[in-house]
Structure formats: C-alpha cells, structure tokens
Amino acid sequence: MASSSIVLQLPVIVNGSYSLPKARNSHLTISTSFSFRNKWSQIKCQSTSTEEPKTKRNVLDNASNILTNLLSGGNLGSMPIAEGAVSDLFSRPLFFALYDWFIEHGSVYKLAFGPKAFVVVSDPIVARYILRENAFSYDKGVLADILEPIMGKGLIPADLDTWKLRRRVISPAFHTLFLKAMVKVFTDCSERTISKFEKRFETNESGTIELDLEAEFSSLALDIIGLSVFNYDFGSVTKESPVIKAVYGTLFEAEHRSTFYIPYWKLPLARWIVPRQRKFQYDLKVINDCLDGLIRNAKETRQETDVEKLQQRDYSNLKDASLLRFLVDMRGADVDDRQNPSKMRKAQEEIDSVLGQGRTTYECIKELVYIRLIVVEALRLYPQPPLLIRRSLKSDVLPGGYKGDKEGYKVPAGTDIFVSVYNLHRSPYYWDRPNEFEPERFLVSKTSEVEGWAGFDPDRSPGAMYPNEIIADFAFLPFGGGPRKCVGDQFALMESTVALAMLLQKFDVELKGSPESVELVTGATIHTKNGLWCKLRKRPTSP
Template sequence: MKTSLTSTTTSFLQLCSVAGNGTCFHRNDSGLLGISKFPSRCHFLDSKAKVFPVIRCQSTNTDEPKTRNLLDNASNLLTSLLSGGGLGSMPIAEGAVSDLFGRPLFFSLYDWFLEHGSVYKLAFGPKAFVVISDPIVARHILRENAFSYDKGVLADILEPIMGKGLIPADLGIWKQRRRVIAPGFHSLYLEAMVKIFTDCSERSTLKFEQLLEREDSLGRNVIELDLEAEFSNLALDIIGLGVFNYDFGSVTKESPVIKAVYGTLFEAEHRSTFYVPYWKIPLARWIVPRQRKFQNDLKIINDCLDELIKNAKETRQETDVEKLQQRDYSNLKDASLLRFLVDMRGADADDGQLRDDLMTMLIAGHETTAAVLTWSIFLLAQNPSKMKKAQAEIDTVLGQGRPTFDLLKKLEYIRLIVVEALRLYPQPPLLIRRALKSDVLPGGYKGDKDGYAIPSGTDIFISLYNLHRSPYFWDSPNEFEPERFLVQRKNEEIEGWAGFDPSRSPGALYPNEIISDFAFLPFGGGPRKCVGDQFALMESTVALAMLLQKFDVELKASPELVELVTGATIHTKNGLWCKLRKRSNVH
C-alpha cells in the first residue's frame, strides 16, 4: 500500500466484511430500529409507512438493540475531529463500529440507507466513505463520468492474486486489455459455450442420479446434498473448459490443481474478510503457514496456466478479430477464450498478462455462477408454485432433451429466475470506486438538488443490495417475483430516472442496466461493466434448467437456518443443504 490512508481504507473494508450471523432489523411505529430473534420474516418501514417484507433474513443471538459502546463513541469523536469536512451537506451515518460485527456489511448499509437517504457519508474514525443507493448517481459514476474513478480499495486487495487482470487493473492497462478481451465473448463463442454448459451440467445430474440409484437400492428415494458445493464444482469445470480449455473434472474427482484453485479462492475470500492485512508485512508470505500455502497454490495454478498458454502459442493461427469471430466454433476442438486471445493478430501479450487475465476470469466467473445458482434454488425452494411453473416451462421447451442456444432463448421464465436471484442477492453486493479527481455527484432522488461535491481520493461504495431492494424504484422490492422484469414501470416523481422498460434494449436475453436505467446492476454498468455477463447468465440458465428437468428440490432445514456470509460474494455459512428426488411427474 502506498499511503497510510490507503491502508486505513483497506482495513476498513476488510473489517466491514467480517462474516457472521445475519440480523433481522425492523422499525416500530415510532421509526426506531429493533432486532428480532429467529424471525421467519422481518419488515422495513419506509417514509411513507409502507411495509416491505424481507426474504428470510438471518437470525441473531441478540434480543435488544445494542447501545452505543465506548468503541463507537471513540470512533465518532475521531470522525468529528478528522473527517468532518470535504463532503459538504451530505447526510452522515456515524459509524457504529459494533454494528459491523456479527453480520454482513450490506445489512447495515441498507439500514442507514433507509435512515439517511440514497447518498450518505459513512464515517469511521479518520476515514469517510460515500455510500450510493441511487441509480441516477450510480449512472453518473459508472457511465457518464466513468474515467474519473478507478477500483481503489478493491484493486489493493485483489492485485496480489489477479495481478493486472481486468478487475484490479488501472485505467491504462484496463483500456488495453478490454479492447482485446471483450471481442472474445462474441455471439458464436457464446453459442458454442452452451454445449460446454450442458456437458458439464450433465456430469452433475448423472452424479445425482447415480447417488439416487444407490439410495433406491436401500429403499430410500431421496439424497441430501450441499448444492452450493456442487454448483461450485460445476462452475469451476465450465470456466476451465470455456476459458482456457482445461478440464478440471472437479464434479467427479480431485487433483492438486483443483485443490490449489480452491485454496486460492479461499485466500481471496479471507483477504476480503480479515480486517488486518498482515500478508503485506515483510516476510509474512514465508513465515505465516497459510500464506506459504497460498504462494504454493498460486505456483501450481500459474504453472498449469503457463503450460496451457505455451501450448496455445505453439499452435497459434494468427488472424484478424473479424475472422476470429466468424470461426465455426461448434466444430473447433479448442473453442476457449484463451485460443481467441492467442490467435488475435496485433494483440500480443506476455505470458504474465495472459495469466493475470485467465486468473481474473477463473476467480470472478467461478464465484458469480456458483452464488446465483445457490440463491436461485434457495428462493425457488421457498416458492413451490414458482418451481412448478419453471419445471412446466422446461418440460414444454426441452422435454427430455438437452438445452441448445436456440432453446435457451425460449426458457424465458428460467432466465427471469436467474436475474431475480441476482437482484435479491447481487454478486458482489457492493461496487467499489475511488475518485481520481474532484467531482460533483448528482443529489439523486430526494437528495440535494445542487448535488454533492466530493474531493479527489474519495472512496465510494455503490450498494447494489440497496439499489436492487430500494422501495423507491421497485414494487415489493424484497419479494421473489421473476415476472416483475416483464412489466414496464416508471415513477413520475423521480426526476432524472427513465424507469424500467424492457423495450429499451431490444433483443436482450436478460434484463440489464439499460432496461432499468441503472436500477439493476448485477454486472455493473458503463465501460467497466463485466465482460463475461452473458457467459455467466447463460451458464446459470442451462445449469438450473437441467437440474430442475430431472429433480424436485427442497431445503433440508428451515430457510432461517441458512446463514449469510459475505466476502467477494454473498454465500452461505455452512452450505445449502437440500433434498433431491427424481421428478415423479416428468412428461
């Protein structure tokens, strides 16, 4: 880290991400926050006294609201002394540090959003952050003034793992690599990937069928599985084959490379949830056992990637990007993104840069898909009628056959389930930016009409969780309603927001930030939007369809016992344990 200020920022982010049991908060008639123990549902009350139920918030061991303790008072005193200026008239959410222990950060950010509005300053000791929960302001940062911001804290955390990959890269390297990588996710490549999605998903369903057959022989017709772990294995296999033509085979086997990949994923999660960045201490990488293991895991993966890059370069068929995009990918032995990057004329990159690109896609692509499938099943299991509706569509479109690209277009309800899961459980729940120069943010809905001036170096959290569950931009924002994406919605009271209009992005398979005018940002928006969004969405759609085609799924235990934790993504503390049965009414 370059400065003590950056160190403070990173430590704060890691502190805020400490995982634990979630908490259900509600407001009473006086507008005061309360805490419910083991509730099946909890409610938030907005300024118009409309109640919005929250889907299955998590339990806590605390029965009463916590009184502000010495740590909180000291933090707020330090805030007043050191960070009172620089952000003008922006509302301030004083830092109740104790609120951050025992539950994910995004729950607290939501509480403060309801209390302080869509743009507020979150101040902890000497450091202040701006929290954005408004699509008008998010659009300004992500699209209209995108190159005035970089990834800030996020880059500090991810650089040791992803190097100069797209996510942590500074603007100069990002512009260079984006021009090379984005064309690789073209339509013919995505069509070819559907076969990889189905092949890998079929491995999972065959594994489940074999486990069920074993149980049938013992007189039982059900198996219990941690579907989050199964989805994690499936996502790893798909990324391996689709991005760098390597078959991890993690659904059915283990290998040193697979163990190293998961070790690296766990370390990335650890670094985003541990509030002291001890790994930056000199010699820590050699003295601390888990850091030695991490370095060894990285070496195993990098050696594997280096070999794949070497093989791809030895068989290079250099050509122009237009011709690469017109290849017959359905009949290519190697249709991977790595093959595209290596063959692209005029886009030479050293092995280290290619390795960083692949590592970034491996970690980012794996995490997102596993999480969206986990929460899709979690939500469907609580809504049996919607699961039956999904299975009816699958029976009509697929029958007993496999998904193809053309058939995927007809699985409308399955696609909507995937995006609704991403709305309720965005991956990641926060987008992080840092102002490279001074700027004036729009006030947003109900904010200051003159906007808010921010100085250079301001760290910003764009809370996707708040945006996606905002009572101002969504009807019944905390309810699981996939059908909502089919309906046009405009709030005339909100000046500067164009509303939700599916016709705004004709031909789009999935709702996006254009259709919602930045109220829905599962993959970000603007120039630095995730390049692999369609890959991840289509992969999730195929995997979900093939699971529901063969099996009925229910949660093993009560939904309230599924505890949330968060680091890079929102996931479960102890897995998503489900009961699977062969479908009895398959047509």
C-alpha cells in the same frame, strides 16, 4: 469470478468476470442465486425492514468516528454520517448493515470506518453518474488493492490505461458464435453433475437425496470455467485437485482481505511470517504454474488471424474452443503471460415444453423465457457481488440522489465509494415489493415518480435476452454498468440458465430446513455459512 449460489436456492454459476492478467491469474467468480418460493427470498434478511434502526455506540465506535473525522471526515462536507458503524460491521454481513443505514440516512451517506471514510451509494441516479456518465474519473480503488496480488493487471483491478487495452482484447471474444459453442460446454458439464446426482439414487431406497447445492454448483462452475476459458478440465465435480483447492484458497483470501479492518498483509515479511499469507503465496504458485503451462501449450499451436475471421470461425467443430484459444490466435492481441412450489412447477412446465428429454442448445435458451427471468430475479435479490467499489481520481460532485441534497455532495480525490448493488436491488423507492421473489416483474414497465430516473422499460434494450441496467436505468446492476461493465455477463447468464434448466428437468428440489436456517455470510460475494442443503427427488419421466 468469485462465488455463486443458485438460491432455491441453488448455487453457483458464473459472474462472468474473466481475465488473463499476467496470465498468471484467473479470477473466478461463481455466482448466482435462484429462489422458487417467495419466503426463500427472505433467508436471513430480517434486517431489510423499513423501520428506522436504532444505533448504539460503544467505545470502539466512538474512537473510530473521532479518528475518521480527524483524518478524512471534514472533506465530505454535510453528507449524512452512519455513526456507530464499526461494531455493527463485525456482528453481521456487511450488506445487511449498509441496507439499514441506507433506510436511516438516505441514498448517499458517509460510513465512518477507522482512519477512512467511505461513501455509500444506494441510488441509481448516482450509480449511473459514477459508472457511466463520469466513469473515467473513478477506478477500482480498494478492490484493485485487494485483487492485484491475485489478478495482476487483469480486467477487474486494472488501472484505466491497462483496462482500455485489455478490454479491446477481451470484448470480441464474447460474440454470438463463441457463446453458441459454449452452450455445449455448459450442457456437457451440467450433465456430469446431473449424472453424479442420479448415481446417488442407485443406493438410496427412500427416493430422496440430500445435497449441499452451493458446493455442488460451485464445482460445476469451476469445471465450466476451466474448459471454456482455458480448455482445461478441472474435473472438480467428481474429484478434488490441488488446483481447485488453490483456487478456493485464493478466493477465501480475497474475501478475507475485503472485510479485514487492517491490511496486515502489506507489512514487511508478512508473506513469510503469517501462516495464512504463506498458504496464499503457495496457492498462487500452484495456480500460476498450471496456467503458465496451459498458455504455453496454446501458444505452441497458435494460428494467428484477424478478429473478424475469429468471430466467423466455426467454434462448434473446433477441438479447442476456449477463450484462451481466441485470445492467443488474435492477431496483434496482448496475450502476455503476465497478464416456491408453484414457481418451480411453472419453470418445469416450460422446460418440458422446450426441452422435453433432450439437451439444451443456444436456440432453446431463447425459448426458456421464465427460466431466464428466474435467473435475473435471483441476481436482483442476491447480487454477486453485493458491492461495487470505486475510488475518485479527482475532486468531483456526486448527484444528491432521491431525497438527497439537490446541490449534490462534494468528494475529494482519493475518496473510496461503495455502490451498494444489494441496496439498489431492494430499494423500496424503485421496486414494488422489493423483498419478494417475483420473476415476472421484469416483463412490466414501471413509470418513474423520481426526478432524474427514467423508470423501468423492458423495450429500452431491444434484442436483449436478459434484463439489464439499461432497462432499469441503473436500478438493476448485477454485472455493473457503463464502460467497465462485466464483459462476460451473457456467458454467465447463459451458464446459469442451462444449469438450472437441466437440474429441474430431472429433479424436484426442496430446501431441507426452514429459510431462517440458511445463514448468509459475505466477503467479496454472498454465500451460505454452512451450505445450501436441499432435498432432491427424481421427476417422473415425461412421456
């Protein structure tokens, strides 16, 4: 998984993408954004206006566009082109630029970028086609290139055949009994974080403490991942370990590679000559050595059985209830070692009613309706990741999307595609008041006025605890959609719900500065440039 921030903004919870690739790689993606004041949802989002942006081209832009058109531009026919793109990419986060070009050029357009042309998709009809209706004609493309050194052939970057095998192994692990047991892990780790905050008040006479909640909740998420996935306590809430430093190092390198113009790390000898690449190799070794030991220990105590029996196992009384334990014990499984004040008050009223001063349980999560809506609305405004990356395996014709070419757009084999989740989630064509923080929006049906889009219907996915891509007909994709949707979505959402509920159970939270002072940056995920500094005050003990 990658980086998460509860935008309140509180930070970090898990974007549920797990893999035991070469066993040597755990892909961590911590991500979730929560916001309680409508104005907070506009942090550094000035570029999300509906006014047509003015494009200025310089020498770099012209050179890039000429090179793109010579090498690949002609293959994409009459598709609208975002020209002058390159220089803008270096001046602000990518998702802001992609949004402006979406408003200017439409739901499907070509992004000229040096020797490559990327197709940017900002339409649920087209996204549904790529992710579900014709999913096996696309792989992870650039994303796989970036993550393969970190994750091997884990679920996220895997080719189709490898993915099918690993998905069959991973999917049964996230069943209800396992998730119920994981709520205890979420609660225990969250209590550790809350206790750390409370200790700060013991030496503070003002009644207010200031914390970087992005950093604090990142540490919480890593502890949860360690215990729930590997039965390993990183202890990152209270200390910094070499493994944690290595994890952050690999994540930063992945983000660096996702946005850097030239893949210099592929050059001969770069891994030994370039300092940051030497550090990357060192970080990988630290992580791999740790994971190898954990997997070796799990195998030594293996109790092999069928998937059906594993799903009926009493995980609440199992000493090691980790995902790793489930995978190792699965008979026939591939476990190769390589492998807003008012909104805040409303939330707290619900927490007090459901939890009181008690602990969070699986059954409590079902009753925390408003808290769950806060989590998904935060993910709508600040999706993690803001882009889904695909590459066409064969020639295809994409739907034109809203206001696009009715004949669609031809894409040749090898075309790299960005499905802009950020654009989808803030599209004025599919969402009312798209830049406002309104958790209640997910309770209301929305009739479609767009041909080919089914609209928004909360009843379309009966039994779902959280809104999903089915309810929104692919206008809402916090965990992707189709067969390669993130398998850990419920794990991530529940973790976020528990952490948020326990924070607000004990504290009032207020952003330290103005919303405009929180600058967003992005690589693989959206996070803050200088931290998410908030003021915490203890709540009066409820009677």
